[in-house]
Amino acid sequence: MxxxxxxxxxxxxxxxxxxxxxxxxxxxxxxxxxxxxxxxxxxxxxxxxxxxxxxxxxxxxxxxxxxxAGFAPRFPARAWEDADMAPIRAAISHTLQVHAPYPALALDASWRILQLN
CATH class of the missing domain: 1.10.260.40 (lambda repressor-like DNA-binding domains)
Known part of the structure; x- marks a missing residue:
């Protein structure tokens, strides 16, 4: 196989x-x-x-x-700190700010905390 x-x-x-x-x-x-x-x-x-x-x-x-299957990967993987991720980080930051005073956090796929309010 x-x-x-x-x-x-x-x-x-x-x-x-x-x-x-x-x-x-x-x-x-x-x-x-x-x-x-x-x-x-x-x-x-x-x-x-x-x-x-x-x-x-x-x-x-x-x-x-x-x-x-022998093909090149199609979807690029980016680190959270990459410059390309700046708009994503800004959107998540804004969402967490407007969610205050209620607690909220942003997690990655491995359940690591990326941001919190």
């Missing part, structure tokens, strides 16, 4: 999709999903996009599927 096949199966099972459910959501045959999970078929970039959309995967998981 390839790395892509195992990753796809793990995500499908964690999202509680059967192969049939996933095939209906992604608009492909259940047989093709089975072939992807056993490594008998290789996915295209478009197929990985459709599977990611069907399972509502986070962008990091989609990048992982892409790299495991």
């Amino acid at each position: 390839t790395q892509f096949a195992q990753t796809l199966r793990d995500w499908r099972q964690s999202r509680r999709f059967s192969q049939l459910d996933l095939s209906l959501e992604a608009d492909v045959s259940a047989r093709h999903i089975s072939f992807l999970e056993t490594g008998r078929a290789q996915p295209s970039r478009d197929m990985i996009r459709r599977l990611g959309d069907a399972m509502d995967l986070p962008l990091t998981a989609r990048n992982t599927l892409l790299t495991h």
Whole structure:
């Protein structure tokens, strides 16, 4: 079994999709999903996009599927401190300020506190 096949199966099972459910959501045959999970078929970039959309995967998981299938990552990862994130930080800061006096905090995907009021 390839790395892509195992990753796809793990995500499908964690999202509680059967192969049939996933095939209906992604608009492909259940047989093709089975072939992807056993490594008998290789996915295209478009197929990985459709599977990611069907399972509502986070962008990091989609990048992982892409790299495991031999493609370059499509979604750039940025650190919280990057200059490109300044508008996001400003929006979150504003949201926390207007939420005062009630406590609020902003967390990342690993449950680390990024900002709080």
